[in-house]
Amino acid sequence: MYDAKAMASEGLLRIGELSRRTGVKPDLLRAWERRYGLLEPERSAGGFRLYAPASVDRIEAMQEQLARGLSAAEAARLALLEGSEPTRSASIDVLVAELGDALDDYDEPRAQAVFDRMLSAFSVDAVLRDAVLPFLHELGLRWERGEVSVAQEHFASSLIRGRLLGLARGWGGGAGPVAILACPPGEEHDLGLLALGIVLHDRGWRVAYLGPDTPMETLAGAATRVGANVIVLAAVSAKRFEEAAGALKHLATRHRIALAGPGATEALAKRTGALRLAGGPVDEAERLAADRR
Amino acid sequence: MYDAKAMASEGLLRIGELSRRTGVKPDLLRAWERRYGLLEPERSAGGFRLYAPASVDRIEAMQEQLARGLSAAEAARLALLEGSEPTRSASIDVLVAELGDALDDYDEPRAQAVFDRMLSAFSVDAVLRDAVLPFLHELGLRWERGEVSVAQEHFASSLIRGRLLGLARGWGGGAGPVAILACPPGEEHDLGLLALGIVLHDRGWRVAYLGPDTPMETLAGAATRVGANVIVLAAVSAKRFEEAAGALKHLATRHRIALAGPGATEALAKRTGALRLAGGPVDEAERLAADRR
């Protein structure tokens, strides 16, 4: 459930209540603690034992082993082993895995906490390149394999979008070159584009973000209005670009265009006169930023 | 003249009559006046108290609070307060206008700054109800009239979404009842739903947000998984709900459903057995929060 597992602060039990919940008499609980270190409860100011709710699990594991006929010492050893949690060496891979778990469980606070930890330990670039984008990619694959529900996918996207937009705050400011970011009509996947914008701003660019499903006709006006140095369009599906190819070609006569995402093929770029950003958002943003015009 | 006097005293009650109408003894009425300033009656030439008929209402309000168990002092304070609505600060309108200007100009930092000022000067509820939502509504109208380009509309939406998602951080946490928020298939406008979720969380609820264009089939699973107390669906167009009516009806047999947004018609709610949230996101969130189950 949502709350039971949520927090370490979910409510500490005194020995009586633990006894009631497990059916093991307090004296015996103390004996197991003394003899096998089965539990190491906190203590109240006055010395009372205070057990975490998870202790119930360990006691039950102990009971199960006993029921199988093991000796108490042996049972305790196994029960201890079962719950042993490796302390987190916060490599980013581990954090990505934890992020995935949290999102699969619709556990928003935990997912946010993982994000916080990632951002406090790694640079924004690294978090985007090595955590967020791979995670999204993996999420897509799992979705195709039917391993995640649409609800889970939506939940994850929405949370990640919130964090990326948070990182993006203020990205229209400064004095650097200006980029307009948008997805072509019909294209709704904009998270990669968001990541690209964040990195671009980190490299000194200003960003005007129009987001998913943006009609081509409106781009020229916006580009002129903000004095854009480049218009970046991103799509997962090449079809979106194809459908907009005519408008693209026309737009490219007046503005510098870059196409990004899996849908941006070399052929299309050549045909429309646009620059193709074939790599990941972070790398391509960096490349784009490097040869500013 | 007789007339003048009659007009002046017309409808005015003396203390005996007021007492008779309210059942409060004259002595006590005087005590309430002396101690709490509950009433400030006119005086006749001879010094008699002359009460306006509305005084009866105030006395009754006082009695009602007393019946609820409040102290006399508290009851009087509330009875006095009743009717003196706090004047809505006009300055938020100015800020809304400035927000509009900034967004029209693609001026992201300025728009963010306006948001900052709004949030530091007003409650989140007020910012949502009196600034963000009216602005979005106005934006929609201007778009229909062709006064804003799609690019401007996208830019504004994306920025506002970022702010709302920022306010939403942590909304899955806490210990209150749980709501699932989503838009039916085909519906992309989720900003109102976001606002609703924010207010809901502020009232102690936990929120799992699935966002726009969510297939109905996936909702039941998610609802069960998080132990949802209610599923809120929002759509601007009634058509989206109609298309999902069958699934809605079925879902409503197992979960509590609420329909929000302009597309949520009374007829549809009745037909599917869902609750209809006909008002604005802030008010309806409050209403929903009030009768938590």
Added chain:
Amino acid sequence: MYDAKAMASEGLLRIGELSRRTGVKPDLLRAWERRYGLLEPERSAGGFRLYAPASVDRIEAMQEQLARGLSAAEAARLALLEGSEPTRSASIDVLVAELGDALDDYDEPRAQAVFDRMLSAFSVDAVLRDAVLPFLHELGLRWERGEVSVAQEHFASSLIRGRLLGLARGWGGGAGPVAILACPPGEEHDLGLLALGIVLHDRGWRVAYLGPDTPMETLAGAATRVGANVIVLAAVSAKRFEEAAGALKHLATRHRIALAGPGATEALAKRTGALRLAGGPVDEAERLAADRR
């Protein structure tokens, strides 16, 4: 204030009524307050407890936990957590106050959480200008008045420095103009300078941060090497600038110098040929960024 709102709308309860509504005897309510701080009611002029209606919820939460078998102390802890957990969106003033409380209590996790909340709801500019810098200023005043210990001041400073350094990560990158930031010899207060650097970077500048107590001789070399567009020096005390006046004057012949902080007097700026940044770090960074050279 928060209670103003609650008071206005709801009506405060005396202990008897609260007891009646919850079924908990007044004596016990007082005991819970005394022992666990479960409630902190307002007081009437004469000293009677006046409870907000929401208190009923908290009492009920307490009762629920008790029914689950938890000790009173634990139950109270959870009931308190639950009430405070719906991280209510709060204005920045409230958050600053909470930050102060957390830091005074050496409560690092809570302080970090407050920071997170501020950053999720407000822009970096706003957090620096309206929260961090006022807080530091206030902290200085309280320290002068002996209201905070040196330990508290250190704890607060170092935590804030950590957060600012977090925000500053990666600020040497990009392609914008370059600023060197340093404090003159003897000057240790660099938090304002850090804030200035953060805003500067947000405006597209690259920042080389040399920090407190930097010998003047090293500046020229560094400035030449990184091609600095400006050198910003900050000091709280004018004395530090005075002592370095000679070097400053010389430096200003070859580089653009800006003096910031309370120690940056107009006279000194004139005498040394430096630009004076008289305002707060955020505003001045913006000004500086605007007239880049």
Added chain:
DNA sequence: ATAGGTTTTGTCAAGCTTTTGTACAT
């Protein structure tokens, strides 16, 4: 498992103050 001591927590009492409805003299 028992014994002997400690902590926790609900309850109560004593003595005093505040609040509030009612009464009464002017």
Added chain:
DNA sequence: ATGTACAAAAGCTTGACAAAACCTAT
């Protein structure tokens, strides 16, 4: 009508107490 008075009801603080729950050690 006014001003004052009064007493019942409700509350406050301090301090204490005892049953229940828990501790350690034997």
